[in-house]
Amino acid sequence: MSEFDRGDYRRALLGELAYLPDDDELHEWRGLNDVLVGVNRWRETPAEEIDGPAEIEVAVEILDDAYKAGLIEFRGSNSARNAEMMITHQGILETNFSAYIDPDDDGHVDHQSELDDLQKKIDSTSWTGLAVAASPAKIAIIREKSEALYQAIMQSDADLETRTNACKRVQAVILLLEAPNSPWPEIVSLLNHPSVTAFLATMNLLQFILGMAN
Structure with missing residues (x-):
């Protein structure tokens, strides 16, 4: 994954966590798999071109960095690999409120x-x-x-x-x-x-x- 693609992927991950459908009440805790499913739903990349294991590793690294930066919260673990996660107000600001x-x-x-x-x-x-x-x-x-x-x-x-x-x-x-x-x-x-x-x-x-x- 190139640096450009990595930047886009970071925005996609945070954007997915920030997304709030009108019929939902509040942001909820979400697991890594649920977030990745949501991200891939909006991607134009064909499913056969997505390297699942590699994508998970990149996603975990990006989300762990976002956690350290205060953009998301973790529950149950200090790593996105096993944690439930929720975007913070600061994360919302960075993705689509600024x-x-x-x-x-x-x-x-x-x-x-x-x-x-x-x-x-x-x-x-x-x-x-x-x-x-x-x-x-x-x-x-x-x-x-x-x-x-x-x-x-x-x-x-x-x-x-x-x-x-x-x-x-x-x-x-x-x-x-x-x-x-x-x-x-x-x-x-x-x-x-x-x-x-x-x-x-x-x-x-x-x-x-x-x-x-x-």
């Missing part, structure tokens, strides 16, 4: 179409239906994602004004989530501000919230 779109950078990925689609969903959202669907477990997920987003903003390379504005809005969201009847229109409005949607993780969070109303 991307920032600089509005002054001509090379940034244009996600205006995504924002337009998101606004259409917001405009057609049933706030009553969302409130009914917002179980304590799902609110816990939203709080976890909001806290991770806050940390990502703090550690981003965005300018101070953008970081300050975005952080204040996310802090307000976290406080509103503690309310007995969370005001979802206000929460979505805070997150849908340009200073916050400049961070790609916000899209994931808003999609999750709006998805509860469906």
